[in-house]
Amino acid sequence: MNNTLKKILAIGLTSAMTLSLAACTQDDGGNGGGDNSTQGDLDAPLEEGTAPPIDEEAPTGHLVYFTYETDFETSSEENLTKFETKYGGTIEVKLCSTSLEYFPQMGTLVTSGSSPDLVRYEWRSFPHGMSYNIYTPLDSYIDIDSDLWKDMKPLADQFKYNSKYYYFPYQTKTNFAINYNALTIREANLEDPMDLLKENKWTWSTFEQMLKDWCNKDSNHIGYNGVGGQSFILTTGKKTIDVTDNDIVNNLKDQDIARCMQWLERLHKDGLIGVTEAQNQETGHSNGYEAPDAAFVDGNLLFLGMDPSWTYGAAKESLYNKGIDEEMRFVPFPRDDQSDTYYCGIDTFGYLVPSGAPNVKGAVDWINFLREEEVDPENIAKAKDNALDDSPAYKAKCTNLECGDTENGDSKGRHIYTDEEKDVTECPVCGTPREEKFKLVWDSDVYDLWMDMKSTTGRFTMLFDNGYGFNDDVGKILREGETPLVDGPVFGDFSFTQLVEANFDALEVYLDEYRKLMKQNAAGETVTPPTEG
Numbered sequence: 294m295n296n297t298l299k300k301i302l303a304i305g306l307t308s309a310m311t312l313s314l315a316a317c318t319q320d321d322g323g324n325g326g327g328d329n330s331t332q333g334d335l336d337a338p339l340e341e342g343t344a345p346p347i348d349e350e351a352p353t354g355h356l357v358y359f360t361y362e363t364d365f366e367t368s369s370e371e372n373l374t375k376f377e378t379k380y381g382g383t384i385e386v387k388l389c390s391t392s393l394e395y396f397p398q399m400g401t402l403v404t405s406g407s408s409p410d411l412v413r414y415e416w417r418s419f420p421h422g423m424s425y426n427i428y429t430p431l432d433s434y435i436d437i438d439s440d441l442w443k444d445m446k447p448l449a450d451q452f453k454y455n456s457k458y459y460y461f462p463y464q465t466k467t468n469f470a471i472n473y474n475a476l477t478i479r480e481a482n483l484e485d486p487m488d489l490l491k492e493n494k495w496t497w498s499t500f501e502q503m504l505k506d507w508c509n510k511d512s513n514h515i516g517y518n519g520v521g522g523q524s525f526i527l528t529t530g531k532k533t534i535d536v537t538d539n540d541i542v543n544n545l546k547d548q549d550i551a552r553c554m555q556w557l558e559r560l561h562k563d564g565l566i567g568v569t570e571a572q573n574q575e576t577g578h579s580n581g582y583e584a585p586d587a588a589f590v591d592g593n594l595l596f597l598g599m600d601p602s603w604t605y606g607a608a609k610e611s612l613y614n615k616g617i618d619e620e621m622r623f624v625p626f627p628r629d630d631q632s633d634t635y636y637c638g639i640d641t642f643g644y645l646v647p648s649g650a651p652n653v654k655g656a657v658d659w660i661n662f663l664r665e666e667e668v669d670p671e672n673i674a675k676a677k678d679n680a681l682d683d684s685p686a687y688k689a690k691c692t693n694l695e696c697g698d699t700e701n702g703d704s705k706g707r708h709i710y711t712d713e714e715k716d717v718t719e720c721p722v723c724g725t726p727r728e729e730k731f732k733l734v735w736d737s738d739v740y741d742l743w744m745d746m747k748s749t750t751g752r753f754t755m756l757f758d759n760g761y762g763f764n765d766d767v768g769k770i771l772r773e774g775e776t777p778l779v780d781g782p783v784f785g786d787f788s789f790t791q792l793v794e795a796n797f798d799a800l801e802v803y804l805d806e807y808r809k810l811m812k813q814n815a816a817g818e819t820v821t822p823p824t825e826g
Contacts, residue, residue, distance in 0.1 A: 347434065353659075357387055357409040357411070358412070361389055372662075396422065399427060408647040409650065410647070411645075412428075412645055413644055414642070418460065424807055424814065425820055426814065429649075430458065431461060431646065432457055441664055441665065441668070442664065445463075461664070462642060464642040464663070465641055467638075468600065469524045469600055469626070471596050472605065472608065473596050475620035486622075487624055490624050490742075497627050503596075518578065519581070522780055522783045523779050524598060526553050529629050530629070530636045530756070531544050532759055549629075558788070561786075567581065568580040576591060589612060590617065601623040623743075625746055635752065635754065686730050687727045687728065689709060697723065763803065
């Protein structure tokens with residue numbers, strides 16, 4: 294296997310914003326669902342999660358939040374202030390020691406009677422964490438059919454465990470999208486995918502034809518690069534592994550998933566997906582993952598499958614700094630021609646309440662508060678106004694080396710602009726015109742589409758693949774190692790059929806353990822987690 298393929302397979306489906314797990318130390322932080330594939334398993338017996346009655350009239354009080362987010366208080370400062378003002382609640386952060394110890398330490402806190410009040414949802418929270426009863430079911434405290442939460446029901450239903458709601462995601466996030474420079478599309482006389490989407494013609498077949506038309510123009514042209522098979526698989530409406538409330542279904546032998554992967558396999562063999570060795574030598578592009586700030590610079594790449602909330606801004610800023618014209622856009626992954634529905638991968642944000650939490654009332658108040666902020670019309674309008682604001686942004690210092698400011702200048706005498714001077718257009722000391730800097734300004738159509746791709750009530754059907762939610766062994770089979778199931782056929786010369794046959798039974802052995810736990814939990818038995826050596 295070549296080194297560039299090993300790089301993408303090692304990274305798997307991660308992106309810099311949403312799919313990396315930050316270490317549980319003072320040096321780093323994370324946000325979003327987080328890929329917890331490096332976290333250790335629970336290592337202590339846990340009792341069944343309980344939902345004791347709470348006094349709705351009780352004060353919110355003080356909460357303890359167990360996390361690896363070392364920047365939580367800084368990044369959440371505005372919300373924490375609002376929460377204290379609106380609910381009278383305060384949150385204390387308790388940090389774990391290392392990333393490998395996050396789940397084990399949480400289990401120890403629960404079993405020792407020292408449960409925190411809040412923990413963040415992680416990919417391995419469901420079904421892995423729920424299998425060991427470390428969370429409290431919240432059905433008794435939050436009504437999913439209420440006006441506040443009903444729009445999240447289609448997504449919350451995908452996280453039910455034994456018919457109970459443990460997790461109420463307050464916010465959604467587009468997982469991955471097809472990113473491209475619309476100027477490149479027009480110059481190549483290709484149809485803009487956004488126009489195709491509006492006409493309901495953005496499908497596997499139109500996507501494939503665009504790859505062919507693009508790659509046939511130049512031997513250095515790369516059709517698609519980025520994340521692998523899982524995002525395409527979801528467009529069939531199927532998940533690789535589906536936790537369906539009270540069952541765990543392995544869909545890897547499903548005919549639609551096989552059809553999708555064999556299609557991708559063919560596109561790779563035809564040189565339409567990924568980077569050939571010759572292209573790697575000629576252009577420097579790597580097979581699979583590409584950093585968005587470099588991917589579109591030389592104009593050889595047509596489509597990049599990556600998290601748009603990160604890619605959109607990173608690509609625009611890079612092209613701006615290099616003086617390259619751009620009209621960055623993104624669309625969902627193309628619709629399966631055999632389906633009338635656009636299925637899109639989604640990620641979520643939210644919190645869970647550990648079993649035995651002393652302040653369940655306060656934790657539920659925090660969860661409801663975040664949802665209230667998320668759906669507040671003023672917040673929504675303000676966010677859009679900020680995203681579309683095209684007023685110029687300026688550098689913080691005068692660029693004239695001979696400015697001569699001795700009162701409010703840097704060590705070289707360059708005037709440092711104050712907050713009151715944020716809108717001035719020239720230096721008040723030397724009169725030098727103020728130099729602009731890059732500012733991310735969203736295109737209104739792209740922003741509206743982004744909002745639609747995050748909505749549970751829009752034109753797209755949101756799916757979260759539960760393949761992330763089990764132990765390390767399951768994750769390694771799906772997306773790591775020399776022959777990962779869902780990425781190998783996309784960026785390497787592997788047969789999906791052969792990979793499934795070679796790994797299906799081993800995968801079933803691991804999943805059977807979780808099926809057994811699900812049945813034990815349904816029967817009210819106490820579950821004892823395994824200890825990893």
